[in-house]
Amino acid sequence: MKILGIIGRSDIPTAHDGSAALIIDNKIKFAIEQERLTRHRYAEGEGAADAAQACLEQARLQLSDIDYIAYGWLEDLKSGTKVSQEITVSDELTPIILPPKQFGYKDPPPINFVQHHHTHAAVTFFTSGFDSAGVLVIDGQGEGVAISLFHAQGDKIEPIETYPVINSMGMFYGAASARAGFGWHPGPGKLMGLAPFGQIRQPIDFKFDPDTGHFLLPAPIQKAINESSTPPTADDVGMFWVHYFEDYFFPYRQNWDTYKSYYDATNYVDFAASVQKTLENLAHNLALRLKKLTGEKNLVLSGGCALNCNMNSMLSESKLFDNLYVFPAANDAGCSIGAALALSNTIKSPKISVKRLISPGFGRTYTNQEIIKALTKFGFQAEKLSDEEIVDHVAQDLADNKIITWFRGQDEFGPRALGRRSFLSNPSQRETLGRLNKIKGREMWRPLAPSILREKANLVLEGDLEPGLHRYMLGIAIVKSEWRSKIPAVVHVDFSTRSHLVEKEQDGIYWSLINKFYETTGIPLVCNTSLNIAGEPIVHKPEQVLEIYTKQDDVQTLVIENFYLTKTESLYNPNLSS
Numbered sequence: 001m002k003i004l005g006i007i008g009r010s011d012i013p014t015a016h017d018g019s020a021a022l023i024i025d026n027k028i029k030f031a032i033e034q035e036r037l038t039r040h041r042y043a044e045g046e047g048a049a050d051a052a053q054a055c056l057e058q059a060r061l062q063l064s065d066i067d068y069i070a071y072g073w074l075e076d077l078k079s080g081t082k083v084s085q086e087i088t089v090s091d092e093l094t095p096i097i098l099p100p101k102q103f104g105y106k107d108p109p110p111i112n113f114v115q116h117h118h119t120h121a122a123v124t125f126f127t128s129g130f131d132s133a134g135v136l137v138i139d140g141q142g143e144g145v146a147i148s149l150f151h152a153q154g155d156k157i158e159p160i161e162t163y164p165v166i167n168s169m170g171m172f173y174g175a176a177s178a179r180a181g182f183g184w185h186p187g188p189g190k191l192m193g194l195a196p197f198g199q200i201r202q203p204i205d206f207k208f209d210p211d212t213g214h215f216l217l218p219a220p221i222q223k224a225i226n227e228s229s230t231p232p233t234a235d236d237v238g239m240f241w242v243h244y245f246e247d248y249f250f251p252y253r254q255n256w257d258t259y260k261s262y263y264d265a266t267n268y269v270d271f272a273a274s275v276q277k278t279l280e281n282l283a284h285n286l287a288l289r290l291k292k293l294t295g296e297k298n299l300v301l302s303g304g305c306a307l308n309c310n311m312n313s314m315l316s317e318s319k320l321f322d323n324l325y326v327f328p329a330a331n332d333a334g335c336s337i338g339a340a341l342a343l344s345n346t347i348k349s350p351k352i353s354v355k356r357l358i359s360p361g362f363g364r365t366y367t368n369q370e371i372i373k374a375l376t377k378f379g380f381q382a383e384k385l386s387d388e389e390i391v392d393h394v395a396q397d398l399a400d401n402k403i404i405t406w407f408r409g410q411d412e413f414g415p416r417a418l419g420r421r422s423f424l425s426n427p428s429q430r431e432t433l434g435r436l437n438k439i440k441g442r443e444m445w446r447p448l449a450p451s452i453l454r455e456k457a458n459l460v461l462e463g464d465l466e467p468g469l470h471r472y473m474l475g476i477a478i479v480k481s482e483w484r485s486k487i488p489a490v491v492h493v494d495f496s497t498r499s500h501l502v503e504k505e506q507d508g509i510y511w512s513l514i515n516k517f518y519e520t521t522g523i524p525l526v527c528n529t530s531l532n533i534a535g536e537p538i539v540h541k542p543e544q545v546l547e548i549y550t551k552q553d554d555v556q557t558l559v560i561e562n563f564y565l566t567k568t569e570s571l572y573n574p575n576l577s578s
């Protein structure tokens with residue numbers, strides 16, 4: 001049974017993170033985010049039609065070959081038939097979501113609209129490998145719901161409790177990020193990185209009681225809600241928070257247009273610390289309530305807030321649950337896969353059996369011919385090396401402090417680069433952090449993450465490293481004191497690092513590369529950051545890597561599959577460039 005999962009509306013300018021996925025007989029065959037194709041980060045207002053088309057092309061299918069279409073949001077429909085509590089089927093929006101010109105149909109095929117938080121819950125639980133789990137979904141909102149608690153057992157995902165947009169932690173954190181000058185996208189990740197620099201000078205009165213299930217909001221926010229003539233939307237709630245932050249934290253109103261040129265992040269470090277701590281306290285008490293209501297030993301998280309590594313690790317360290325897992329695309333992009341899995345589970349027999357995610361490499365690869373064509377276009381003749389040679393060459397380049405573009409295997413789905421589309425570098429010099437931030441156009445204070453051999457992780461890092469977080473770079477760990485001066489490029493101001501554990505069985509060549517670097521230098525990790533530059537999504541095509549390699553002087557080595565170039569030996573001939 002073939003199901004096309006989609007999320008993303010081109011007629012709603014603020015709709016973001018569009019994506020599409022092809023699920024065949026409950027297996028994720030292909031999935032891609034719209035931003036990778038259109039090259040606009042978060043693909044706001046771009047829908048997901050190109051991503052859907054890419055899914056079909058990859059499998060050599062037409063839309064008419066698809067058995068069911070699933071969508072990751074239960075839209076406000078004028079017509080439709082209820083399939084289940086969470087799913088309604090209708091063809092009303094098909095021409096918007098899958099334009100007829102692009103997909104060549106006469107009669108619009110019906111789309112199964114799946115409740116948004118149910119899709120978040122489905123993708124994270126069905127890839128967790130757990131038989132049962134408490135599921136906590138925390139995002140901006142979906143259909144007016146901002147937080148959902150579920151109990152998942154076998155093929156059943158039962159809702160327990162939901163909380164409305166006035167309690168939205170996603171809007172709270174997004175508003176804080178906007179107020180700190182980072183914007184709603186990709187601001188939250190930056191605010192999280194800034195928080196360890198600060199101290200909590202003013203706590204925020206946003207709390208959750210795990211016994212009663214009641215939220216407490218700061219009095220001015222509650223007053224604004226009470227005085228609203230209509231129930232506040234998520235956007236209203238976001239603006240209530242922005243105004244509250246203005247009044248409570250800052251003694252002035254900011255004109256952002258004039259302020260941008262002399263913006264200084266250090267003004268916001270204490271604010272960031274307060275916001276981060278508030279988020280963590282709320283998440284802790286929600287997890288506590290979920291534990292009370294389900295008695296589960298496993299916790300799975302989803303929704304945009306589950307990309308907050310510090311929050312995730314706090315939950316892991318709290319030991320409320322024995323095991324914790326987060327799907328790497330915890331943001332809305334994951335809801336195309338979640339919608340398809342949820343629909344499949346509703347209509348298909350046998351139902352889904354839960355399997356642990358090995359890797360989110362659901363995208364496409366490139367043939368030797370395609371790579372040679374791209375290289376030729378840029379005037380290169382690259383040598384094709386064996387796996388062993390690639391490992392030897394690149395490990396030596398890393399030891400020589402070269403910065404590498406590493407492009408191998410299928411595209412990874414979600415915001416984290418886990419060793420397939422990465423910049424790799426040597427962590428032993430602090431300058432590496434500045435070099436990478438300069439190449440990527442990032443703020444100089446932003447930290448860099450390591451990919452570390454799983455077998456050696458406890459040598460370098462303190463504490464238990466929850467595999468359901470650290471396999472996917474979704475948690476933090478403290479670097480042991482004796483290692484901090486050896487790997488300064490990946491040590492943040494609070495001695496934490498956003499570690500990515502690399503396993504031999506699942507990561508093959510990538511593991512071998514880090515192991516070779518370890519044999520060469522005695523350091524069992526490399527710096528790993530996503531292969532993209534300022535404002536652009538992670539690269540998708542070999543040409544985009546070549547563009548970075550040719551334009552960035554400080555990027556010295558290029559690897560695309562087994563093709564290798566390095567600038568000291570490269571055969572770059574600018575006369576051949578197109």
Ligand SMILES: [Fe+2]
Nearest residue numbers: 139142303332
């Ligand atoms: Fe969401």
